[in-house]
Amino acid sequence: xxxxxxxxxxxxxxxxxxxxxxxxxxxxxxxxxxxxxxxxxxxxxxxxxxxxxxxxxxxxxxxxxxxxxxxxxxxxxxxxxxxxxxxxxxxxxxxxxxxxxxxxxxxxxxxxxxxxxxxxxxxxxxxxxxxxxxxxxxxxxxxxxxxxxxxxxxxxxxxxxxxxxxxxxxxxxxxxxxxxxxxxxxxxxxxxxxxxxxxxxxxxxxxxxxxxxxxxxxxxxxxxxxxxxxxxxxxxxxxxxxxxxxxxxxxxxxxxxxxxxxxxxxxxxxxxxxxxxxxxxxxxxxxxxxxxxxxxxxxxxxxxxxxxxxxxxxxxxxxxxxxxxxxxxxxxxxxxxxxxxxxxxxxxxxxxxxxxxx
Numbered sequence: 001x002x003x004x005x006x007x008x009x010x011x012x013x014x015x016x017x018x019x020x021x022x023x024x025x026x027x028x029x030x031x032x033x034x035x036x037x038x039x040x041x042x043x044x045x046x047x048x049x050x051x052x053x054x055x056x057x058x059x060x061x062x063x064x065x066x067x068x069x070x071x072x073x074x075x076x077x078x079x080x081x082x083x084x085x086x087x088x089x090x091x092x093x094x095x096x097x098x099x100x101x102x103x104x105x106x107x108x109x110x111x112x113x114x115x116x117x118x119x120x121x122x123x124x125x126x127x128x129x130x131x132x133x134x135x136x137x138x139x140x141x142x143x144x145x146x147x148x149x150x151x152x153x154x155x156x157x158x159x160x161x162x163x164x165x166x167x168x169x170x171x172x173x174x175x176x177x178x179x180x181x182x183x184x185x186x187x188x189x190x191x192x193x194x195x196x197x198x199x200x201x202x203x204x205x206x207x208x209x210x211x212x213x214x215x216x217x218x219x220x221x222x223x224x225x226x227x228x229x230x231x232x233x234x235x236x237x238x239x240x241x242x243x244x245x246x247x248x249x250x251x252x253x254x255x256x257x258x259x260x261x262x263x264x265x266x267x268x269x270x271x272x273x274x275x276x277x278x279x280x281x282x283x284x285x286x287x288x289x290x291x292x293x294x295x296x297x298x299x300x301x302x303x304x305x306x307x308x309x310x311x312x313x314x315x316x317x318x319x320x321x322x323x324x325x326x327x328x329x330x331x332x333x334x335x336x337x338x339x340x341x342x343x344x345x346x347x348x349x350x351x352x353x354x355x356x357x358x
Contacts, residue, residue: 003032031061072302073238074118084296093127116229121166139172146178162196183210239307250319
């Protein structure tokens, strides 16, 4: 969606936004003042399918100047310090907690806040000496994040192994009852102790975190070096995602007269157009915005450009399936219909084919 000068004035005058929210909104408006057909080389057809909302780019903007999601390898700081921020190699728990908070303030994302703050337990474990005193420090650290990163996309990982730091983190999560950071435990029944899993489950029941990720499943798909970030997106650590573009399957289905038209004609067409817009956005980030050339995160090894990917997403599979079931005269719904399963599977298989061949 293109922005206007009026959008700027409306944001400045808004009574329901904080200063920080206005600043972020104004930045997004600036990115959307440019017509992507002129700046990024979108075709008229690509723009048409964004305008009719079959493709949703989540209002990311067109003058894109940083990747959407960044997952730094924070162990680089623990091992080497950070030259750009003049941070020496940490020697104590106070050092590492203070240094991480400093680095977090320099990790951008689509929301301007860090969406990944690392595998906290493994980062902190080597510095645990006195659990009673260290608990106070870890709790203060987590509370600081909640008060300075007002963004529920901020995400920490723990596990799969039980550690002293991991237990202290979970105890602090339970006591603080804060929204941020969100958290995932990388769970593996062959690695995660019963006691640690039970403590994580207790925390989840009390304060809705951490969530449980099937570590073996994710490692098989992404390798050992991955992180769960933002709203539960598994991405390469030391990398991340350039952009996130979604297909609105319900909107696409309502433009079709049959399952065949949806799966064999319109869906692959729109999917290919979405992928081509993503390519153009990625090219701009890498070759025009100079993010990787100017970021200390890349220069010091916290991230590598080659570890970034694009996120090709969907929304509305149930919506699309239910519409197509009604077209066939079936009073059934997604999840409770054998024909619905066939339709949904055909949609997903077609999307996988298009994506895999891109």
